[in-house]
């Protein structure tokens with residue numbers, strides 16, 4: 001089986017001369033939930049942008065394998081990135097509209113996604129009229145409505161409070177288990193990475209390299225009680241240790 | 254609950270008070286009307302000359318809105334060209350700036366010589382004054398789209414046309430409207446100033462010609478009456494574009510959003 005996402009010795013040097021990534025390589029098999037963990041500025045967003053095809057590597061190869069049906073990749077940015085002039089439902093409809101999906105069909109596809117993210121009833125609200133958590137959920141709804149095979153998420157819940165964050169974590173896991181897409185989830189939080197994913201990729205400080213690839217062999221469905229289990233604490237400790245070992249990158253250059 | 258009406262009531266009271274003081278002062282001090290007419294006399298003069306003033310007012314309106322329309326068309330087309338190509342911008346922007354910084358009163362006599370039709374010359378003058386704010390604001394607006402949204406459109410492989418319609422135009426709209434608010438007032442100023450430069454000649458003439466005419470005959474109240482019409486027109490244009498702004502941006506843009514109850 002070919003990998004859904006494959007990075008081969010990827011280097012990235014920006015035009016400014018800054019070396020963001022050095023020799024990053026990993027594979028994510030289809031359907032896997034992988035977390036990307038690393039200190040600020042280590043190149044996590046850069047990796048997502050490369051995978052999404054929004055930027056090109058300066059060395060190495062990035063490949064995303066999809067079966068070509070519909071829109072292959074969706075990207076949830078760190079900010080909700082909604083169009084302020086459009087209602088929630090129009091924001092969610094945007095990818096379908098770009099793809100030329102008719103309005104009735106789009107509506108039929110949007111309704112269940114909004115319901116699953118608890119946004120039903122807010123279709124006609126503008127982003128300015130929504131709470132921060134609702135905007136983030138709208139952004140996730142927009143990413144899901146195309147039925148992507150690969151979902152890239154860049155610290156999507158970083159700006160939210162603990163309770164909302166925990167709820168959205170559970171919503172995301174439920175959707176992932178129902179749909180079976182591949183997820184590459186960037187986060188600063190060791191606890192979030194371990195709670196969500198089957199695998200934690202840990203990066204070093206700049207220039208970003210992969211320093212650890214930890215399997216999280218805890219069964220799903222995962223519920224809040226998981227956070228109390230010794231096995232969970234142990235995985236978190238391992239990820240923390242790997243993260244700390246990677247902090248010693250060269251901070252200048 | 255007096256707060257919602259305060260923005261209307263307060264300035265109205267101040268204005269009425271000032272007019273009352275003016276009226277009183279003119280009457281009590283016995284100032285002759287050929288030096289300073291009382292507000293009541295200005296209104297009376299306006300009423301008595303309504304026929305000729307209304308015709309001139311229509312002409313000034315025609316120049317103002319004609320020039321504004323041309324400014325919108327020219328400004329937006331040029332802005333789109335600038336946004337599409339840096340080369341075009343580099344090549345043409347200096348000319349736009351030169352047009353903008355040269356006082357219209359200094360160019361108007363030349364334009365009046367070169368252009369046969371006075372109406373066309375007035376239109377050109379008012380257009381020169383009005384078009385720059387629309388151009389520069391729209392250029393900024395077209396570049397102001399959220400970079401993440403740009404990435405999103407790229408990710409979903411939007412065509413250039415889709416990107417223009419659903420991303421660039423809505424992003425530019427608040428900037429364009431801000432430009433339109435400025436240009437609306439400037440078009441009126443341009444129309445009046447150009448007519449002053451043209452002088453009172455010609456059959457089709459606007460309010461500026463009425464003011465010039467009245468000043469030759471030292472009909473001070475009539476000068477004030479024409480001035481009043483110009484001022485009211487300016488205020489009406491301002492209110493019109495504020496209303497338009499509220500209609501188009503009301504529910505989503507920070508400039509029109511009001512804090513919740």
Ligand SMILES: Nc1ncnc2c1ncn2[C@@H]1O[C@H](COP(=O)(O)OP(=O)(O)OP(=O)(O)O)[C@@H](O)[C@H]1O
Nearest residue numbers: 014016018020039040041042043044045046047206
């Ligand atoms: N377009 C760019 N041009 C130049 N340098 C850039 C560019 N984008 C990112 N960088 C640099 O590359 C490095 C990695 O950036 P990146 O955004 O990938 O970090 P990150 O791991 O996502 O950090 P954070 O967790 O804070 O979001 C940073 O030092 C950043 O300054």
Ligand SMILES: [Mg+2]
Nearest residue numbers: 044045046154
């Ligand atoms: Mg980042």
